[in-house]
Amino acid sequence: MNIGLIGLGDMGRLYAKAFAKAGYQVCGCDLPENRNKLEEELLPLGIKILDSGKDVARVNDLIIYSVEAEKLEQVVAECGPVTKFGAIVAGQTSVKTPEIAIFEKYLPEDTQIITFHGMHGPGFEPKGQKLILIPHRCDKAAYQRMYDLFTAIGSDIVEMVDYHEHDKIVADTQAVTHVGFESMGTAWKSAGFFPWENGSYIGGIDNVKILTTLRIFSYKAHVYAGLAILNPYAKQQVKRYAESESELFKLMIKEEEADFRSRLYRARDFVFHESRKPIMLNDAVMKEFSLAQKPELQKPNSHLSILSMVDAWYHLGVNPYDNLICQTPPFRLRLGIAEYLFKNEDLLEESIKTALYDKTIRGDDLEFHSAVREWSAIIGYGDMEGYKKHFNEVQNFFSHRLEEGKAQSAELIRRLMME
Secondary structure, eight states: OEEEEEOOSHHHHHHHHHHHHTTOEEEEEOOGGGHHHHHHHHGGGTOEEOSOHHHHHHHOSEEEEOSOGGGHHHHHHHHGGGOOTTOEEEEOOSOHHHHHHHHHHHSOTTOEEEEEEESSOTTSOSTTSEEEEEEEEOOHHHHHHHHHHHHHTTOEEEEOSOHHHHHHHHIIIIIIHHHHHHHHHHHHHHHTOOGGGSGGGOSHHHHHHHHHHHHHHTSOHHHHHHHHHSOTTHHHHHHHHHHHHHHHHHHHHTTOHHHHHHHHHHHHHHHTOTTSOOOOOOHHHHHHOOOOSOGGGOOOOOOHHHHHHHHHHHHHTOOTTGGGGGOOHHHHHHHHHHHHHHTOHHHHHHHHHHHHHOHHHHHHHHHHHHHHHHHHHHHHHTOHHHHHHHHHHHHHHTGGGHHHHHHHHHHHHHHHHHO
């Protein structure tokens, strides 16, 4: 099977290399100004660079569109009509509803549509990483060829019946996950401090929160904007997260302990039911990965971001453990720290008391509350440019620590996944 990739950005190059190493004949294309650099990097691996997407579409048995979600329709409209007869076409966007609609609109009727989603960023090789494989319009033989391809590169394949199921789960594992961490980063920026210099953000859970936030902001804004705004199921889930956060914050500032406590314990009993297999993040490993210079200054934290997530899962009727089939490292870490907090009676009680009565953290919680509202509004309005602008402002604030955070978070993920 000859494989052609239209778009050789971070993820396109990653998979082109993996296919070539597995012995497949691979070619691809990108913007003309990137050609020399791409040839220098990819030709030694036997990957040919063609002049245009049309050239790729005409000659390959499998064509993978690996372009930004915003630009997908423009590119498929141009290249799709000349697709090789009977070829398999796939996309690498993380939201499949608009992708499938575009494929159906522009691809010839003889085209086999089998799409996929690698549940990892370009910092991880495909081998051993979860990959969602989704048939849409294909015969059994074509589907088997795709399954064999991803088996050959070592992907951990999860098969889904359709793209709707995928997008519902990904709304939780990616869109809402990212909003939680983006809101933390926005709150710290608005408050004007770096969390590793503040005693309220020292310790195992907060090390994970900080490093995951830095990891997210080390990547490109358009990826996260597309995940949140183009997924038809994301708005509802982000809105519910914002509602949960706002309702909990109101109970906190009114110090209504009985209602606050009963609400959280109700959510705990629903999400962390005994029948569900726990993740069990290692406390010693989490404490190891700190950016703080003075860990002895640690103070209690309300963990409002985590309390809100568990409350939102409860109100949505979502079992996050079921969604681990579409897990990303940030989602697994978020579920892991939520589990760690809610299954530790003493830590949960400390969090509740801090949320209700510790005024030294209230200002930070107010900044977080405002940040969640901002992100929810941007996503609700479908404001792609506003999302990217908001993201980039926070990214600039943390720019001097992003590479270190990305490297440390990768090692943290590696260590915790091995446990």
